[in-house]
Amino acid sequence: MRVVILENAQRVGRWAAEYIGQLVRQKPTVVLGLATGGTPVLCYQRLIAMHREEGLSFRRVRTFNLDEYVGLPADDSNSYRSFMRQQLFDHIDIPASSTHVPDGLATDVTEHCRHYEQQIQDVGGIDLQLLGIGSDGHIAFNEPGSSLASRTRLKALAARTLQDNARFFGSLDRVPRLAITMGVGTILEARQCLLLATGENKASAVRDAIEGPLTSQITASALQLHPQATLVLDEAAAARLEQADYYREAEALQAGC
Ligand code: PGA
Numbered sequence: 001m002r003v004v005i006l007e008n009a010q011r012v013g014r015w016a017a018e019y020i021g022q023l024v025r026q027k028p029t030v031v032l033g034l035a036t037g038g039t040p041v042l043c044y045q046r047l048i049a050m051h052r053e054e055g056l057s058f059r060r061v062r063t064f065n066l067d068e069y070v071g072l073p074a075d076d077s078n079s080y081r082s083f084m085r086q087q088l089f090d091h092i093d094i095p096a097s098s099t100h101v102p103d104g105l106a107t108d109v110t111e112h113c114r115h116y117e118q119q120i121q122d123v124g125g126i127d128l129q130l131l132g133i134g135s136d137g138h139i140a141f142n143e144p145g146s147s148l149a150s151r152t153r154l155k156a157l158a159a160r161t162l163q164d165n166a167r168f169f170g171s172l173d174r175v176p177r178l179a180i181t182m183g184v185g186t187i188l189e190a191r192q193c194l195l196l197a198t199g200e201n202k203a204s205a206v207r208d209a210i211e212g213p214l215t216s217q218i219t220a221s222a223l224q225l226h227p228q229a230t231l232v233l234d235e236a237a238a239a240r241l242e243q244a245d246y247y248r249e250a251e252a253l254q255a256g257c
Pocket residue numbers: 036037038039040131132133134135138139140
């Protein structure tokens with residue numbers, strides 16, 4: 001795993017946007033896996049600025065989001081489809097038909113999940129999957145105990161995730177209890193994974209994911225199995241890493257190689 005430690009959340013967002021922007025320029029038809037939550041917002045803001053100021057075009061890019069709450073219509077202000085429209089899609093030139101988010105109102109969830117996986121296969125797989133990490137160590141909504149081979153499916157949210165996400169809903173009892181989420185196995189099939197983590201409330205999960213054992217209790221630890229996983233952290237999220245000095249040194253030594 002490549003571990004990049006930067007000064008603050010702004011730098012993390014900027015680094016991720018530059019990385020993604022470069023990929024889009026190299027391969028205009030790139031397939032991006034996208035994430036919601038507070039962490040990627042600065043990255044999306046920078047991508048929007050790159051679109052406006054530098055002419056970065058997403059016209060031929062295809063996207064697949066990690067997850068969606070069950071029971072929320074796409075146009076609900078708290079749905080992840082709405083989040084993506086507000087934070088990114090409505091501000092760039094990507095056609096709506098090229099963006100995919102699981103349907104929280106799917107009547108046949110099993111079939112919908114199978115179809116979502118099929119759509120990913122049909123475009124040749126995900127080139128780069130952007131990820132956050134939950135304070136419980138989850139990636140997407142793969143809560144502790146999720147199989148490391150899991151595929152897109154229905155998942156019940158853990159108590160800690162409900163609490164963490166209550167801030168978006170105003171109160172805990174308004175957070176949906178179920179979600180459709182890509183599985184850990186689905187995520188590991190992306191050609192590259194880029195996980196962003198900022199803030200001290202992620203420091204324990206980040207340490208467990210990078211330096212702890214591979215375990216379904218911390219599903220982000222599955223990235224240890226991925227041949228091209230990059231974790232970009234701010235100082236606060238990196239604060240509990242035992243090998244932080246080594247990661248910094250390795251980045252400095254490898255710069256320009
Ligand atoms: P956050 O969520 O970016 O809102 O902290 C991350 C996650 O749960 O994956």
